[in-house]
Amino acid sequence: xSESHNDDNSKLKSTIEDxxxxxxxxxxxxxxxxxxxxxxxxxxxxxxxxxCPAKVYAHxxxxxxxxxxxxxxxxxxxxxxxxxxYVKWYYPRGGFGVQYRLG
Ligand code: SF4
Numbered sequence: 334x335s336e337s338h339n340d341d342n343s344k345l346k347s348t349i350e351d352x353x354x355x356x357x358x359x360x361x362x363x364x365x366x367x368x369x370x371x372x373x374x375x376x377x378x379x380x381x382x383x384x385c386p387a388k389v390y391a392h393x394x395x396x397x398x399x400x401x402x403x404x405x406x407x408x409x410x411x412x413x414x415x416x417x418x419y420v421k422w423y424y425p426r427g428g429f430g431v432q433y434r435l436g
Contacts, residue, residue, distance in 0.1 A: 361429035372419035
């Protein structure tokens, strides 16, 4: 194989972050995600902070609560499965949310 062929293959490799960068979002001021903070505090694993591909959830040591960056949501629904006891997730209002592009 020629070296230039290998270079062409390397251009095809991209990270998740590269692909996420291609997505567009129409932002809403109103969150489509609610977290029951009291129930969140009792969850020892706090898996919701690790399963979201868009890193929407993050634990705040300072406030001892779950911070939610709902604007980055990819609408995959994983958090509904991982934390059904304290995450209430709905689709964004009509016209808002992620707009996927090929990538
Ligand atoms: Fe994250 Fe998917 Fe839940 Fe959106 S639906 S917050 S992308 S896990």
